[in-house]
Amino acid sequence: MEAILNNVDLLILSAAFLCLFVTLAAFRKVRGQDLPHPEFGHMTGPPLLLTILTMLLFLTWATVAVSYIDLGGMNVVVAMGVATLKASLVSLYFMHLRWDRPFNAVIFVGSLFLLGLFLGFALLDTGEYKEVILDDPFQQIQATQYGSPQG
Numbered sequence: 001m002e003a004i005l006n007n008v009d010l011l012i013l014s015a016a017f018l019c020l021f022v023t024l025a026a027f028r029k030v031r032g033q034d035l036p037h038p039e040f041g042h043m044t045g046p047p048l049l050l051t052i053l054t055m056l057l058f059l060t061w062a063t064v065a066v067s068y069i070d071l072g073g074m075n076v077v078v079a080m081g082v083a084t085l086k087a088s089l090v091s092l093y094f095m096h097l098r099w100d101r102p103f104n105a106v107i108f109v110g111s112l113f114l115l116g117l118f119l120g121f122a123l124l125d126t127g128e129y130k131e132v133i134l135d136d137p138f139q140q141i142q143a144t145q146y147g148s149p150q151g
Contacts, residue, residue: 012057012060012061012064015057016054016057016058016060016061019050019053019054019057020054022050023050023051023053026046026047026050044093044096048093049093052089052090052093052094056086056090059082059089062082063079063082063083066079066082067079076123084112084116087112088112091108
């Protein structure tokens with residue numbers, strides 16, 4: 001079991017390729033057929049949903065693969081970029097924002113921008129932390145339990 005967990009990136013990649021083959025088979029099967037059209041709303045066919053699932057699996061594999069590479073400060077940027085792309089795919093296709101009113105897309109893009117701005121400002125502060133401020137271990141314990149000593 002431990003060997004399987006150590007190779008989780010290979011499991012995700014193999015699931016992505018399996019999903020890709022199923023997607024290609026689904027495209028081949030529905031080629032030339034008319035998909036049913038509902039009277040209201042939007043109905044997404046299986047080939048498109050399988051394509052999105054395949055893309056999500058490949059992006060998950062990319063996230064795991066990049067975690068093994070030391071990019072320094074760019075690790076967070078790459079991880080957040082892939083997560084944003086995955087969230088965009090889910091919201092566009094599974095929440096049907098692609099076929100909704102344009103105002104909802106503006107709200108979605110604006111919220112992504114503001115979230116990125118918030119996280120960017122929060123991450124600017126991470127370089128300012130110090131390892132140990134107090135040298136005496138007793139003062140460290142006192143500072144963590146009761147707040148910083150007065151005087």
